[in-house]
Amino acid sequence: MSELFKGIGSIKYEGAGSKNPLAFHHYNKDQVVLGKPMKEWMPFAMAWWHNLCAGGSDMFGRNTTDKGFGAEPGTMEHARAKVDAGFEFMQKLGIEYFCFHDVDLVPEADDLKETNRRLDEITDYISVKMKETGIKCLWGTANMFSNPRFMNGAGSSNSADVFCFAAAQVKKALELTVKLGGRGYVFWGGREGYETLLNTDVKFEQENIAKLMKMAVEYGRSIGFTGEFWIEPKPKEPMKHQYDFDAATSIGFLRQYGLDKDFKLNIEANHATLAGHSFQHDLRIAAINDMLGSVDANTGDLLLGWDTDEFPFNVYDTTMCMYEVIKAGGLKYGGFNFDSKTRRPSYTHQDMFEAFILGMDTFALGLLKAAAMIEDGRIDAFVKERYSSYESGIGEKIRKGETSLAELAAYAEEMGAPQLPGSGRQEYLERVVNEVLFG
Structure with a gap:
């Protein structure tokens, strides 16, 4: 395999005084903070969908970034090229985990059996790369929101046929997560909600979502999945009102339907602020209910009001995040997944590296400052x-x-x-x- 990111070597820690844009200034993975190395407080993960798939398109314009990695998009050759690019990228940054949706990995076919065959083929290839590099899978999930069939949701769909298709995707995604040794499995109900109550039976839809999740738990445990299931709260967008509005709403749902023994929450910063909360708030609510599972590390633009998925840069926010994580004793199965994408004008491969360096450094500095707040003791006192x-x-x-x-x-x-x-x-x-x- 030829090098894809030429001219970019392994990213090293050079300290706060360094001006090198391709070096860590605060993230020193082996530095011990409150009894644990940084990398154990913050197991960083690469989001397959944004880093290897997102090309900078928005509702007003097409891609600005070439994510072909030398192959024709929409082909299995491209799927393998993304694997090569992803593992080279993670190795150079020292990132030990990745997260994925099923259709991030391969182009979806018109026939479910063919899609599953492609998934088997590409995960065989990923497994080889994992053995060669020691890189691991943090979590997997199924994309049940992009395809038009999911216009009314997956578990919440008014169509029993769509519900069955969603169940098939969950089954396969769980199998892939187990195959790749994933520590968690996520439900992000991006379209599990409604636009108007005039055509919606809320009780019916929530009961069906719970049924799908219960079947997932039963099947996952039957095939050897020993990790945690996670719900990722989000209040809106694309639906006007989504059932997993925030941490408190999601916890209430899990308890109502008896799912709280297997499920915890995957808290995303951008989603918390869309719900009108701070990132710290949803982390605290999850933690005090023993429901803090994992973290999607990003930030949103409060002036825009939608899910912009920016790389975190605000040290105040990451300090407050890590303050909650430290107080909770850390994450048992979860990690810090950069569900983040470079801005549309940041279109080069170097921009990808610099974005992750920004995020990792910002969280590392947040960890150091949160530890200092705790050691200072005045707030706790x-x-x-x-x-x-x-x-x-x-x-x-x-x-x-x-x-x-x-x-x-x-x-x-x-x-x-x-x-x-x-x-x-x-x-x-x-x-x-x-x-x-x-x-």
Whole structure:
């Protein structure tokens, strides 16, 4: 196999003082942070669909980037060329994982059996590359949103035939995930939602989605899948209202249908902000419910209001992300998948490398600053003190469930009126964050 990314060698760590655009300035994979190497806190993954497939097209214009990698798109030769390009790319960056949709790997045929044959062929080739390089699969999934058959969703479709086709895709994608040793399997319900309630039976559709997920769990376990299943919350786009709106909504859905023992969440930064939350919020909600599974590492443009999938560059955001991940004890099966794509005018192969360097460095710096916030201790100490009234007396009885409404009412009557709660000191705490980041 000839080198595809000529002139670009292995990306090394050179430190914060380096001006080399093809070097890491903060990501030092073996540097130990709070007892673990960086690479264990942040198992980075390449998204097959964006890095090897996306060509910079948008609703107003065609591709600006050549992702042919020397082959004709739409052919199995191109599928193999993407494998070669992907593994060379990951090796040069030191990325140890990848994620995929089924139809990222091969061109979809008109016949399902032929598509599956192509998938078998290409995953045989991927397996060889994995053995040669030590690169692993983080997670797999099925694309059940691009083809016109899924215009009304997959599990939520009004067509039983489409539901069956979706089930067939999930079955095959699970088999491929097991074959490639994937640590997780994702459901992204991009069209599992509705445009108008005038033609929608919400209860019917949600029950069917749950049925599809239950069958996936049963089949996955039967073929030896021991990892986690994940839902990736997103509130809208392409549907006006999607059933997996945010972390809290998705957790409620999983619990309602008894799926919470097998499923956790794959939290994406851009999706959280589309739901009107911060990235940190959805991570916190997932973590406190023991539902934090994996992370799609990207960012959106708040001025545009859609899923722009940009590479993360805001150190404040990544600091708050890693603060939550550290507090949660890290990710058991998941990792940090760059569900990100270069901007339309960033069309060269070097741009691809520089984008990943940006993302990996930004998260590495976020990890260092989050660890510094925790070691500083002022924020944790303030939060503990803020709730200290529940550590003794009537507050302790409330927490332990050793009181009643009548006793609390009697306590309140004797007290007369409570003093105002202590100051939240938000501005002070924000200054503490700034001191850690820039002080």
